[in-house]
Amino acid sequence: MTQRLYIDVHVVQTVPPANLNRDDQGNPKEAVFGGVRRSRVSSQAWKRATRQHFDTQVPEPDRATRTKRIAQELTARIVRSTGLERDDSTRLAEALLAQLGLSQGKKASDTAYLLFYGNAQLDAVAALVAERATDLVALDEKALAEEVKELPVVESFSTGHPVGVALFGRMVADIPKLNVDAAVQVAHAISTHETQLEFDYFTAVDDQNERDETGAGMIGTIGFNSATLYRYATVGFAQLVENLGGDTDAALDALDGFVDGFVLSAPTGYQNSFAHRTRPSLVAVVVRTDQPVNLVSAFEEPVATKAGIQAESARRLAEAYTGEARTWGDAPLYGAASHIFTTDEPRTKDTAEALARAFGESVPFADLRTTLRTHITSALGEEA
Amino acid sequence: MTPPGRTSVLLLRLAAPLQSWGDRSMFNRRETRPEPTKSGVVGLLAAAAGRSRHADVDDLAGLGLGIRVDQPGSLLRDYHTVSDYRGRPLLSAAVSANGVQKPTSPAKRTHVTQRFYLQDAVFLAAVEGPGELITALEHAVRHPAFPLSLGRRSCVPAQPLVLGQRTGALEDVLRAEPWQVTKAVRNRWGRRNSNAAHVDLPATLDDPAGDEIRDDVPLSFAPTNRTFTTRRIRHTYLAAPTGLTPDPDHPPATGGHDPFALLGW
Numbered sequence: 001m002t003q004r005l006y007i008d009v010h011v012v013q014t015v016p017p018a019n020l021n022r023d024d025q026g027n028p029k030e031a032v033f034g035g036v037r038r039s040r041v042s043s044q045a046w047k048r049a050t051r052q053h054f055d056t057q058v059p060e061p062d063r064a065t066r067t068k069r070i071a072q073e074l075t076a077r078i079v080r081s082t083g084l085e086r087d088d089s090t091r092l093a094e095a096l097l098a099q100l101g102l103s104q105g106k107k108a109s110d111t112a113y114l115l116f117y118g119n120a121q122l123d124a125v126a127a128l129v130a131e132r133a134t135d136l137v138a139l140d141e142k143a144l145a146e147e148v149k150e151l152p153v154v155e156s157f158s159t160g161h162p163v164g165v166a167l168f169g170r171m172v173a174d175i176p177k178l179n180v181d182a183a184v185q186v187a188h189a190i191s192t193h194e195t196q197l198e199f200d201y202f203t204a205v206d207d208q209n210e211r212d213e214t215g216a217g218m219i220g221t222i223g224f225n226s227a228t229l230y231r232y233a234t235v236g237f238a239q240l241v242e243n244l245g246g247d248t249d250a251a252l253d254a255l256d257g258f259v260d261g262f263v264l265s266a267p268t269g270y271q272n273s274f275a276h277r278t279r280p281s282l283v284a285v286v287v288r289t290d291q292p293v294n295l296v297s298a299f300e301e302p303v304a305t306k307a308g309i310q311a312e313s314a315r316r317l318a319e320a321y322t323g324e325a326r327t328w329g330d331a332p333l334y335g336a337a338s339h340i341f342t343t344d345e346p347r348t349k350d351t352a353e354a355l356a357r358a359f360g361e362s363v364p365f366a367d368l369r370t371t372l373r374t375h376i377t378s379a380l381g382e383e384a
Numbered sequence: 385m386t387p388p389g390r391t392s393v394l395l396l397r398l399a400a401p402l403q404s405w406g407d408r409s410m411f412n413r414r415e416t417r418p419e420p421t422k423s424g425v426v427g428l429l430a431a432a433a434g435r436s437r438h439a440d441v442d443d444l445a446g447l448g449l450g451i452r453v454d455q456p457g458s459l460l461r462d463y464h465t466v467s468d469y470r471g472r473p474l475l476s477a478a479v480s481a482n483g484v485q486k487p488t489s490p491a492k493r494t495h496v497t498q499r500f501y502l503q504d505a506v507f508l509a510a511v512e513g514p515g516e517l518i519t520a521l522e523h524a525v526r527h528p529a530f531p532l533s534l535g536r537r538s539c540v541p542a543q544p545l546v547l548g549q550r551t552g553a554l555e556d557v558l559r560a561e562p563w564q565v566t567k568a569v570r571n572r573w574g575r576r577n578s579n580a581a582h583v584d585l586p587a588t589l590d591d592p593a594g595d596e597i598r599d600d601v602p603l604s605f606a607p608t609n610r611t612f613t614t615r616r617i618r619h620t621y622l623a624a625p626t627g628l629t630p631d632p633d634h635p636p637a638t639g640g641h642d643p644f645a646l647l648g649w
Contacts, residue, residue, distance in 0.1 A: 004527055023463040031460055032504045033401040043538035051469045174477040176607035185531040187540040190401050236531050290527045294540040296401060300566055
């Protein structure tokens with residue numbers, strides 16, 4: 001797949017007073033942007049939350065279909081590299097894969113995950129038989145199995161990875177062959193407006209000992225702030241397909257799981273003290289065939305603290321989006337949004353209208369996910 | 385479009401809430417230079433062009449680079465802990481016989497790292513080279529093969545990233561480009577500086593006769609063989625147009641003599 005295909009996810013989400021991602025001083029992380037202090041949630045914190053959510057939601061793909069797919073991929077490669085007939089190549093591919101014991105499901109530890117293989121690994125395995133393909137095909141089943149046993153198939157396939165790694169990548173400095181380039185890029189979330197760091201001074205009293213000791217058992221402070229955050233992530237679909245060994249269906253599933261996880265998860269820092277779990281007021285997904293476009297510049301001038309930071313932030317995002325398309329003259333392939341702003345409410349009327357101009361009418365989040373999938377599938381279909 | 389055989393300059397605006405341009409920090413403390421490195425810019429171009437880490441980057445490393453600091457930003461230290469998201473012990477670098485990483489022993493659950501970023505910085509990067517290559521790179525940056533980032537993957541560039549091509553010498557191109565800051569910053573500066581038509585911005589230019597050396601020219605990005613070589617650079621100040629209209633009734637308060645101008649104050 002050569003086509004550039006990026007899926008941008010933009011989220012505007014308001015969190016109440018909270019401390020969801022703290023530094024070594026125990027205070028919420030911050031950054032300066034547009035000359036003012038902003039609340040920040042690091043990309044690594046939100047990625048961890050996304051990943052945990054993803055793991056609970058995404059069912060393991062079915063082993064049997066997966067094996068069939070690997071066999072198909074491998075067959076296609078053998079056909080390309082040796083010029084054999086498809087039937088013969090299929091025989092070879094199946095003989096090679098027999099060594100992996102994929103269909104039985106191996107011991108129930110990490111390998112309970114169904115592993116995916118990148119294109120490089122499939123190429124390596126196809127290359128094992130490229131030289132002697134004609135001789136191998138001439139053998140009967142038993143002799144073929146014997147011959148193939150000699151080949152280092154398992155070694156070539158030893159660095160498979162579960163679907164989560166295909167999305168989020170893996171980096172092992174000393175063993176580059178284990179590395180998988182992440183398909184997902186997540187920016188640090190920052191507040192669309194200026195924030196102040198505040199402190200909650202607390203005293204803890206020993207309930208068992210109020211008579212003898214009238215003072216506090218312990219005192220301290222918890223840093224916190226409250227923010228409307230702009231969160232952005234993009235998925236490089238070509239990279240994702242490559243990480244999943246060319247399996248477009250698995251890539252669509254992974255993308256869907258990522259969008260769900262990124263939108264609905266949240267870091268859990270201090271959650272028992274602040275109960276900060278909210279859901280986004282705006283989620284926009286944009287499918288682009290040129291490049292990922294981060295809209296953070298919309299908030300470089302901080303949103304003023306008057307009525308409705310949330311609505312104002314969403315309005316600015318919508319206008320930045322339409323402005324981008326106008327400036328560069330490149331309409332994205334598809335854009336849609338789920339949001340809470342309505343035209344019936346005077347305070348959010350402008351926002352709802354700007355969003356409708358940018359993304360059309362708001363759709364329920366479940367529909368957003370389905371239509372996203374449909375649009376990507378049809379885009380890929382046109383390409384094929 | 386430039387005629388064949390001519391050199392051309394590609395202008396990139398490197399701006400985002402966070403950027404990070406490491407040059408030689410390793411392990412748990414990842415620092416950033418105060419301005420983009422050549423390896424960072426070359427890496428961005430190579431990623432845009434879809435080159436793998438093993439690909440040859442000599443043609444890109446041979447491009448002339450000039451960086452103008454439009455807004456220096458400030459340093460941000462990010463306290464970053466690493467742990468397995470499933471709550472298992474971290475994996476070690478050692479692998480078992482069948483190529484699977486072994487867990488750390490004794491089990492280590494959290495790894496602390498310090499990562500430094502530049503926050504709220506804006507740079508103008510000018511890349512000079514043969515016209516055809518620059519045109520190809522401009523198209524690549526507008527249609528990147530991999531998502532681009534400003535030195536670290538979480539540093540997503542803010543738009544616009546590409547300002548287009550210019551013809552002329554690197555230094556002249558950097559001098560002619562309007563100051564890339566927000567209206568608010570520009571107006572604030574204008575109030576203090578009598579809306580002067582030009583602002584002196586620090587710049588670093590590749591120059592074979594330069595008096596300073598940087599060790600950030602990539603020879604290879606291959607994971608097991610990352611190697612760099614040196615380049616000579618020169619620092620200067622460039623008077624860039626602010627787009628403000630000076631008020632003739634209120635000349636600058638310095639009486640035309642500003643001893644601190646050389647320091648960029």
